[in-house]
Amino acid sequence: MDKIVIAAASMVGEEDVRMARLGTRFGRLDLASQLALVAVEALGVNFDLLPRELIGICLAARAGSLATDFDFWRGRDNAGGPSPTLFAYTLPSSAIGEIAIRHRLTGPNLCLTGEGSIIPEACDLLRRGEAQACLCVFYNVVTPAIAGLINSPAAALAGAILLRLGGNGVRELGENDRDIEKMCRVLCPKDLAS
Amino acid sequence: MSEVSKFSRPGVAIIGCGAITAVGRGVDALRAALKTNSSGLKPNARFDSPRFQSSIVGAVPPNDFPSGDPAFHLAVAALGEACDEARNVLSSIPAARIGLVLSTTKANIAALEQLAENEPCSDDARRHLQGYALAVDLAAGQGASGPVQCVSVACVSGLVALQQGAKLILRGDADAVLVVGVDHLSSFVVAGFTALKAIDPNGCRPFDRNRCGLSPGEAGAAIVLVRGDLAPSSAISMLGWGGSNDANHLTGPSRDGSGLALAIRRALNASGLQSPDIGYVNAHGTGTPYNDAMESMALRTVFGEKCPPVSAAKGMLGHTLGAAGVVETIVCILAMEGRFLPGTPRLIEPAEGTPAGLMRDPHVVDCLNVVLKLNTGFGGINGALILGHG
Incomplete structure (x- = not known):
């Protein structure tokens, strides 16, 4: 059986979102979806060279959409009521839709919240033939408003890894590669505090 | 119809179900409603407000589960029923080989509403704002110490959770997986669908020529999956x-x-x-x-x-x-x-x-x-x- 290869990896933070030029619609997205989109963009993958219907997207949303949930609910008393646009982003998986739309990817999807690892799930999609490549994406958005609620430090970062069966890439996927955030930090060292 | 033998292969079988829904507590209540084509959609005073597009919702009867931490209680009710049905097989499987996959979109979003209004909210209810914490507690409650996942892919979450449960079994990570789906009715969700103008003021009418939207509902549902060879042939x-x-x-x-x-x-x-x-x-x-x-x-x-x-x-x-x-x-x-x-x-x-x-x-x-x-x-x-x- 072909080895699974890390074809590309990226790591981004809020500054990358501010610098991004991804069209007029980008500004309407919530921060989690913006980070995820920018992370995929930073992979530098030419999706024209891949079968779009066989590219899976596996998303890890550690704190889910809680930051956006908080913003949506805080706006419930606004004139005109809560924002319909923001409501669409109160699902942890919204970033999957944004990535799929931008790159026209029609493969299977998965989103795990909390501590679940998406790497074995992406490998499963590849080994079962459900996908020929899999975009693994994580985001972690914890605003100061929710940090206390979930006892977590504030954060705004995302990373992405493209996994493929065989071929060339950054390196082969190892047996201990389970934590996508850790993998992205190692493969793409970056000072996100700046 | 293809040969029956086509279906006879090792795989993943279903050996227990549990449900608590707008038509009552238990799978028997659901079965009875299915046979009579009954609807559990009713006006609910909680949503009788201009802030909401309709008060007609699929609410679990109020006396059917305790107040506070609704996602947890709905899930526990459904999971208990499913595990009771599957008890004979589950009791023969080591705890470390029993996993749990939770499907939810908003987990215990009631806690966010309570905290925003400065209403009392228990530590557990606050923790269950996060689906994964809810999944961990549900697994612990059933003595399942195998892999735990929380799937959240919008309204497809339940089907994907079942797939994830099956995959955990097929790749040898578990012999049984408790798949639980839960979401509770909340002002948060009903206000959101109202903002999208997606609710039918008269209650939803799927596939009807006059349909004009959905009706929000709540439920806890659970299915016990096991390795095919551990299940009865039926x-x-x-x-x-x-x-x-x-x-x-x-x-x-x-x-x-x-x-x-x-x-x-x-x-x-x-x-x-x-x-x-x-x-x-x-x-x-x-x-x-x-x-x-x-x-x-x-x-x-x-x-x-x-x-x-x-x-x-x-x-x-x-x-x-x-x-x-x-x-x-x-x-x-x-x-x-x-x-x-x-x-x-x-x-x-x-x-x-x-x-x-x-x-x-x-x-x-x-x-x-x-x-x-x-x-x-x-x-x-x-x-x-x-x-x-x-």
Whole structure:
């Protein structure tokens, strides 16, 4: 059986979102979806060279959409009521839709919240033939408003890894590669505090 | 119909179900409602406000579970029933080989509402704002110490959670997986769908010519999956599944149904079946104009003029979001076990273009061997699951 290869990896933070030029619609997205989109963009993958219907997207949303949930609910008393646009982003998986739309990817999807690892799930999609490549994406958005609620430090970062069966890439996927955030930090060292 | 032997392969079987829904507590209440085509949608004083598009919702009867931490209590009720049914097999499996996969979109979002209003909120209720923490506590409550996952892929979460449970078993990470779907009615969600103008003021009418939106609902639902060789020979199995993305719009379905059709074809391929093998389709059927039209087109694309009987349960239960895929799969299981085709509660006059096989009322059948369950969700995500005997 072909080895699974890390074809590309990226790591981004809020500054990358501010610098991004991804069209007029980008500004309407919530921060989690913006980070995820920018992370995929930073992979530098030419999706024209891949079968779009066989590219899976596996998303890890550690704190889910809680930051956006908080913003949506805080706006419930606004004139005109809560924002319909923001409501669409109160699902942890919204970033999957944004990535799929931008790159026209029609493969299977998965989103795990909390501590679940998406790497074995992406490998499963590849080994079962459900996908020929899999975009693994994580985001972690914890605003100061929710940090206390979930006892977590504030954060705004995302990373992405493209996994493929065989071929060339950054390196082969190892047996201990389970934590996508850790993998992205190692493969793409970056000072996100700046 | 294909040879029965086609379905007889090692895989993943279903040995227990539990549900708490708008039609009552327990699978028996659900079965009774299915046989009489009853609807649990009713006006609810909690949502009788200009802030909400409608007060008609699918609420679990208030005395059926304790107040506070509603997601946890709904899930516990359903999970307890499913595990009781599966007890004989589960008791023979080491705790470390029993996993849990939770399907939810908003977990215990009630806690966010309480905290925003400075109302009392227990530490547990606050923790259960996060689906993964809820999943961990549910697993601990059943003594399951195997792998735990929390799946959240919009309204397809339930079907994907069942797939994840099956995958954990098939790749040897667990011998049994407790799959739980839960979402509770909240001002948060009803206000959100109101903002999108997606609620039918008169209660949802899936596939009806006058349909104009969904009805929010709540439910806890649970299914116990086990390795095929551990299950009784009569158990229903997961034969195959497929997923896809429309890559089209964040909140609206594709207009041509091609994404859902792709998911159905993937499920058929995975199960080694052909479209004529499907004996019944349980549709997503939200009652929104675009979803039901898209679903009709997808079914026509796959089945042509020979579409099998189709019905939808959301006129009975409301749209239960993260619980939908699990509770509606239980509807399919009850139909297969009871040899009947469920109807489509609240459907009056089928819309133009709906599948010829659309069932308004339930019907008894001689046998029902293979069924197809569909769900679609925000983000353009589609899911299809095929169940069969053997």
